[in-house]
Amino acid sequence: MKELLDLPDEIILAIINRIQPQFLLFCSLIGTGNNRLERIVLGKSHSLDLTFDYYKSPYEAFMKRFYAHVMPRIHNNIQFLAFNLQHLTDISTFAQENCGGTFPNLTHLKIMMGKKCITTGTTFTLGEL
Numbered sequence: 418m419k420e421l422l423d424l425p426d427e428i429i430l431a432i433i434n435r436i437q438p439q440f441l442l443f444c445s446l447i448g449t450g451n452n453r454l455e456r457i458v459l460g461k462s463h464s465l466d467l468t469f470d471y472y473k474s475p476y477e478a479f480m481k482r483f484y485a486h487v488m489p490r491i492h493n494n495i496q497f498l499a500f501n502l503q504h505l506t507d508i509s510t511f512a513q514e515n516c517g518g519t520f521p522n523l524t525h526l527k528i529m530m531g532k533k534c535i536t537t538g539t540t541f542t543l544g545e546l
Contacts, residue, residue, distance in 0.1 A: 422453065429457055440467060443487045444479045444494035462491035463522075467500040467508075468529050484511050497521050 421429065435443045439461070446458045488511055498520065500508060506530065512518050 419513070422451070426457060428468070429454070432460075433457065433461065438466065438476070440465070440483050441476075441479060443491065444482050447487050447490055459491065459494065462494045464497040465495050465499070467498075467504050468527075480507070489515055492516050492520055496522050497525040497527075498523055499529065501529045527537060 421432075424432075432440055442458060446454045450454065484507060492511075492515065498508075498527065512520060
């Protein structure tokens with residue numbers, strides 16, 4: 418970790434931009450006590466993409482930490498939010514319980530309807546184009 422902290426902010430940002438899904442970055446660095454890394458990560462929290470398919474994946478445990486420890490720190494920063502329809506209940510519950518039912522700076526919302534089949538990994542669709 419010391420070698421990472423020796424890098425300039427620009428290099429750390431370049432590394433951070435390669436981590437997908439980004440919520441893993443938030444879960445890993447927010448709340449660690451490293452003020453510099455938290456400041457850099459919190460600066461990126463204006464756009465949140467939760468469109469990965471986390472059902473029955475190793476991300477489920479991270480999502481619990483995300484809603485309990487990360488969202489309370491970033492919900493005021495979020496301007497763009499994208500998520501799969503399956504996240505709607507979790508996001509709505511978080512908003513109701515923690516920020517009066519709304520994200521105060523949210524200006525763009527994208528809700529994805531698609532969901533992957535657990536056994537095949539193919540995306541379900543609502544119709545053909």
